[in-house]
Amino acid sequence: MNIQELLVTGTRLLKEKEIPTPRLDSEVLLANRLSKDRVYFLSHGDERVLPEVERSFLQDIQRRSRLEPVAYITGKKEFMGLELEVDPHVLIPRPDTEILVEAAMDMLKEKTGFVHVLDIGTGSGAIAISLTRYLPQVKVTAVDIDPHALKTAKKNADKMGVADRIQFVWSDCFQNVEGIFDAIVSNPPYIDREEMKGLDANVVEFEPVKALYGGEDGLDFYREIARQAPGHLKKGGSSSLRSGVPRPRRSEGSWKKSVLDP
CATH class of the missing domain: 3.40.50.150 (Vaccinia Virus protein VP39)
Structure with a gap:
């Protein structure tokens, strides 16, 4: 799949589990796996994603669908403009x-x-x-x-x-x-x-x-x-x-x- 298809899939799966911010969470999780920021998606929606990245992203979506906080899935959280590790x-x-x-x-x-x-x-x-x-x-x-x-x-x-x-x-x-x-x-x-x-x-x-x-x-x-x-x-x-x-x-x-x- 490409970036846009993965985001659509992730958003749909999280919506089905009634996660409050499905699109945002999908973007944050995929951005983390690609080591990109979310702005990157605006002009690279057609970019193909490596199979191993796709698998990891969908595993992250499963974790989020079980209500695990995004910060624990990515292992980081921004605070006062600083990116901190969290667990x-x-x-x-x-x-x-x-x-x-x-x-x-x-x-x-x-x-x-x-x-x-x-x-x-x-x-x-x-x-x-x-x-x-x-x-x-x-x-x-x-x-x-x-x-x-x-x-x-x-x-x-x-x-x-x-x-x-x-x-x-x-x-x-x-x-x-x-x-x-x-x-x-x-x-x-x-x-x-x-x-x-x-x-x-x-x-x-x-x-x-x-x-x-x-x-x-x-x-x-x-x-x-x-x-x-x-x-x-x-x-x-x-x-x-x-x-x-x-x-x-x-x-x-x-x-x-x-x-x-x-």
């Missing part, structure tokens, strides 16, 4: 987390000299790598409880050329963290018990549950960070945490109670 040991970086990173960057830009940041639950390293890539004065200690996630994060840091400014530490939250920091950033697990029941299958069946589930009310990790953060922040230090919706008001209350009223 089932790490949460797929979300656009919402880019907002967290941008907010943290705005605060860190105001600081002078080297800035030391603690990234709790680094996963793929998305936050730590973005901060060090775009802010040359930043150094990060990135922690995670999953050694496989740390391995992936290290690979991404090497790929992006920032490994010399990130220290990766195996740690359950603050357990193995030493020193004090100018800022703490985190995208902690925040899904509560009821919300877990309603998550889409492509999330709950493929992404790491421990990176999603935040306890009965979704605030377990916020409480832990709020409890221990004061002992790891310099005077005037800041914290930036992602919160789910509609949780910001509840997590803010938890933070104030733990930090301001010990």
Whole structure:
């Protein structure tokens, strides 16, 4: 088959399984197999595809039809303009987390000299790598409880050329963290018990549950960070945490109670 025929076939197969974005997913998966961008298809629809590439693409379509996220199939996800490796040991970086990173960057830009940041639950390293890539004065200690996630994060840091400014530490939250920091950033697990029941299958069946589930009310990790953060922040230090919706008001209350009223 040629490129256009493969895209039509992939789109049809995904539509039959009621995948929400069948054409887009087909284009992304085929572009990955051909090592091209999607724009290439506009002028090369008649180009014949090698049989082995065709087979691999159709296997990818089968995986997607079983709801496996595209990012896990391709093994990569763009975040803050950076292409990061991802696998089932790490949460797929979300656009919402880019907002967290941008907010943290705005605060860190105001600081002078080297800035030391603690990234709790680094996963793929998305936050730590973005901060060090775009802010040359930043150094990060990135922690995670999953050694496989740390391995992936290290690979991404090497790929992006920032490994010399990130220290990766195996740690359950603050357990193995030493020193004090100018800022703490985190995208902690925040899904509560009821919300877990309603998550889409492509999330709950493929992404790491421990990176999603935040306890009965979704605030377990916020409480832990709020409890221990004061002992790891310099005077005037800041914290930036992602919160789910509609949780910001509840997590803010938890933070104030733990930090301001010990």
